[in-house]
Amino acid sequence: MSETATAATAQAPHYSFFHGVERNFDKAASHTRFEKGILEQIKACNSILQMKFPVRIGDKIEVIEAFRVQHSHHKLPCKGGIRYSMDVNQDEVMALASLMTYKCAIVNVPFGGAKGGIKINPKNYTPFELEKITRRYASELVKKNFIGPGIDVPAPDYGTGAREMSWIADTYASLKPGEVDALGCVTGKPIAQGGVRGRTEATGLGVFYGVREVCNTVEDMKRIGLNTGIEGKRVIVQGLGNVGYHAAKFFYDNGAIIVGLAEYEGGIYNERGLDIYKVVEYRKTTGSLLNYPGAINIKNSAETMEQECDILIPAALENVVNAGNAARIKAKIIGEGANGPLTPEADEILNKKGAIVVPDMYLNAGGVTVSYFEWLKNLSHVRFGRMDKRFSENQNNTILKTVEGLTGKKVTDTERTLIMHGPDEVDLVYSGLEDTMIGSYHEIRESLLQNNGVQDMRTAAFICAINKVGVAYEELGIFP
C-alpha cells in the first residue's frame, strides 16, 4: 500500500505551498534569536534537481518529469519520501522537502530534509512500466550524486510503497558494487530487503501516539472542554491510504469511536461508530465507501470533515482544509496526518475558534522516525533485539523465580509469558516511536508556554525546529 491516501483534494488555484511554509516559518522566526542571514539560509532549498528522462511505454516513448529537492544539508544524509502524483511540481516538492527538515529536527532525527516526486499517475502504468520509471529515476539520482546512505535517503510517500523502495535499493546496489552499506540508501523497504518491522504502520501509529498524548494532557483538554483520554473520543479520518488507514485502526483498537471516514468517492458517517475493519472489507468488495450499512452517505467527500466529531485527521493531500471550509469544521482537535492539509488561512480560522491544531511536522513524523531506525539497522547490519532478547528473557525469568520463591506464590501462565517476554524488533521500534512522539509533544508544549504571544502549536513547533537547525548552522560555522 502506498504511503498516504488517495482522497480528493480541494486545491485553491495558484496557491504556493512553499510560500505557505515560508509564511509559517517567518511567523515563528521572530521569536528566535538568530540573525536574518541564518534564518534565510535555514529557509532556502539547498539543491534542486529537476529531471526529464525518456521511458518506453508500450510502443511510445514518454518523457517523464521528476524532481529531488534537498532542502537542508545542516545534517547529512538528507531524508524524505518520493511521491508519484500528477500534482507533483517544483513548488510542492520544495515545500515538502522543507517540512522534512523541520520534521526531523522536531523529533530529533539527525537528518536534513529532502523530498522527491515523479509527475505520473501510477494507476495508468503496469507494474513493469512503474519499475522501469522507478529504476530510471533512481539511476538519475545516482548519476547526480543525489542518493546514498550518507548523502540522501529516499522513502515512501503518496503513491509509493515498499515495492518501489526495493527497486530503488536494487538499482543503487547494482550501480555501486561492493558498497557494504548500500541498503541504507533508501528506507521503507520490504523486510526481506533490509526493511524494519513496524515501518509500514509507523506514520499512522505516530499520529495515534501524538493525538493520544494531546488527549492525555489535562490542561489542554480542560481548555477545549473535553475529558482526558482517548477512549470514547469521536474521530473522523479523511483518506484511507497507509497513514489514514493505520491511524484509524489504532484509534479504533484503543477505544476511540470512528464516526466518519472519507475517500475520493465520498464519505460515510455514523454517530454510533464504524468498525474500521468491516468498512475496509466492504470497500474492497464494492469499490466504494458509499452505502455502507447503517451509515449516512456524504456524496461530496470534503463535507465529511465538517461533521460532528472531537478529532479530525486529514490524512491525504495538502490544502484540503482551506479558507472555504475551515469555519465549518467542528472538531476541537485537528491532527495533521498528511503534509500541509491546512492552508495558513484555515490554520488561523481554526486557532481563532479555539481548536488545537496538531501540526504535520510533528504529528506525521512517525514515518521518518522509524525510517531512522531502519537506516540504523542497515548501517549496523543487525536486527534490533538480536543481541538482547534472550538475555532479557533469562533475566526476567530469574527475577520472577526469585519473587515466587520469596512470596511462595505463583503467577499464571499468561502472566508468566507477559513478564518473561524479551523485546522483538517490532517491540523496540514501537517503543522508540512512542517515546519520540511523547517527548516531542512536550518539547513543543514547553516552547508554546515559554514564548509569550505564541498561541498555536505549529508556531511553537517551528520555533523548536528553527532553534535546533539554527544552532547546527552556528556550530558548523559559516564559510567566511
Ligand code: GLU
Ligand atoms: N514520506 C514520509 C514523510 O513525509 C516519510 C519520509 C521518510 O521516511 O524519510 O514524512
